[in-house]
Amino acid sequence: MGESKINAMLDITPDICPVTFVKTKLKLEQLHKGDILEVILNGGEAIKNVPRSVKGEGHKIVMMEKIGEKYRLLIEKGGYAVNIKLNGEKELLDKEYTVNELIREYELSPDMVTINLNGTVLLRETFDNIIIKSGDSVDLLFSGKDK
Amino acid sequence: MDFSEEQIIRYSRQIVLPEVGGIGQKRINEGRVLIIGTGGLGSPAAYYLVAAGVGTIGIIDYDVVDLSNLQRQILHTTKDIGRLKVDSAKEKLIALNPDCNIVSYHERLTAQNIKEIINDYDVIVDGADNFATRFMANDACVMANKIFFHGGVLGFTGQTFTIVPGKGPCLRCVLREPPPPVSVPTCSQTGVLGVLAGTIGLIQATEVLKYLLGKGDLLVGRLIAYDALDMRFREIRVKKDPDCPVCGDNPTITGPDDYELAGICRTEKERGS
Numbered sequence: 001m002g003e004s005k006i007n008a009m010l011d012i013t014p015d016i017c018p019v020t021f022v023k024t025k026l027k028l029e030q031l032h033k034g035d036i037l038e039v040i041l042n043g044g045e046a047i048k049n050v051p052r053s054v055k056g057e058g059h060k061i062v063m064m065e066k067i068g069e070k071y072r073l074l075i076e077k078g079g080y081a082v083n084i085k086l087n088g089e090k091e092l093l094d095k096e097y098t099v100n101e102l103i104r105e106y107e108l109s110p111d112m113v114t115i116n117l118n119g120t121v122l123l124r125e126t127f128d129n130i131i132i133k134s135g136d137s138v139d140l141l142f143s144g145k146d147k
Numbered sequence: 148m149d150f151s152e153e154q155i156i157r158y159s160r161q162i163v164l165p166e167v168g169g170i171g172q173k174r175i176n177e178g179r180v181l182i183i184g185t186g187g188l189g190s191p192a193a194y195y196l197v198a199a200g201v202g203t204i205g206i207i208d209y210d211v212v213d214l215s216n217l218q219r220q221i222l223h224t225t226k227d228i229g230r231l232k233v234d235s236a237k238e239k240l241i242a243l244n245p246d247c248n249i250v251s252y253h254e255r256l257t258a259q260n261i262k263e264i265i266n267d268y269d270v271i272v273d274g275a276d277n278f279a280t281r282f283m284a285n286d287a288c289v290m291a292n293k294i295f296f297h298g299g300v301l302g303f304t305g306q307t308f309t310i311v312p313g314k315g316p317c318l319r320c321v322l323r324e325p326p327p328p329v330s331v332p333t334c335s336q337t338g339v340l341g342v343l344a345g346t347i348g349l350i351q352a353t354e355v356l357k358y359l360l361g362k363g364d365l366l367v368g369r370l371i372a373y374d375a376l377d378m379r380f381r382e383i384r385v386k387k388d389p390d391c392p393v394c395g396d397n398p399t400i401t402g403p404d405d406y407e408l409a410g411i412c413r414t415e416k417e418r419g420s
């Protein structure tokens with residue numbers, strides 16, 4: 001089997017939860033999207049939790065194999081997960097969108113909506129320039145301007 | 148973004164949070180926070196901020212530890228009675244987290260020194276024990292464009308909100324000026340249940356961490372009024388006042404002033420601390 005190019009390696013066998021995942025997470029933060037991280041970890045708690053937590057943050061498990069008592073994991077760094085609050089509900093975006101892109105992502109027309117970003121109503125002219133970042137609170141309101 | 152093994156373990160419970168991660172922890176580690184007072188509000192705020200890893204914490208207090216402080220000012224212990232509050236506080240904070248640089252100022256915050264002191268910090272936490280200092284700090288923060296986390300407690304009630312100059316109201320938009328000395332409570336009226344200071348001080352500390360992380364909604368334009376007897380948090384909408392004498396369109400207050408400090412009596416000074 002052709003193996004992907006490995007960009008970084010990490011041995012978390014001496015560590016216990018939650019440091020196992022924390023070290024993996026810190027390493028992934030230093031990589032670029034699409035990079036591969038090789039992780040050596042123990043069975044039991046580590047193999048049960050680390051892959052699950054890694055997936056939860058938007059990365060991909062490319063391969064998992066057992067080597068004796070240990071495991072070897074290849075993780076592909078996913079897109080930067082952007083957590084926002086959209087109309088009061090938690091929403092996970094796969095990247096940082098501009099306001100315009102976000103509106104189109106929901107198949108809406110920028111002419112029809114009013115955007116309240118972190119308590120401030122945005123001018124329509126700024127939709128292309130403002131980028132929605134993790135932690136932002138976005139209210140998408142319909143202005144009801146029927147055409 | 149290199150953390151030592153010890154730092155990774157120490158901060159692991161917050162680095163795991165999607166909102167924090169290594170990037171957020173770095174922002175906390177690089178944070179510079181000034182806490183006015185190491186009393187009821189300042190103690191819990193400083194303790195948790197140091198625990199979270201805030202890199203530089205300034206503490207200013209001219210007072211010494213008194214037995215009557217210990218019911219709420221949790222940085223100080225019985226054996227600290229008579230010591231400078233800043234010395235007692237610094238000792239506990241360094242013991243908790245040697246990563247943090249604690250800068251102590253054993254002096255009173257005045258119109259003369261406030262500008263220079265706050266200049267070294269990103270944000271300022273209100274743990275003042277009197278109205279004059281609190282208003283002076285508000286004014287100086289607005290003028291220096293520094294974020295000011297207001298908090299106050301009395302009896303079974305407390306209040307807090309976050310002042311981001313230019314974005315929301317300041318203390319003077321809400322309470323125009325310090326109350327006249329006659330309306331300030333007498334000795335028997337200045338009681339406070341110690342835990343109240345903890346609750347409010349920790350809301351202030353939470354706001355500081357959110358600000359450093361750049362996550363969530365700050366308490367801007369929203370004042371939280373906490374009534375412990377009813378166990379209710381009320382959120383009061385407060386607006387920026389265009390006629391505000393310090394942050395309004397035509398400000399009349401253009402420099403910090405501490406003229407009111409002279410007339411402070413002991414009971415008033417203790418209030419809110």
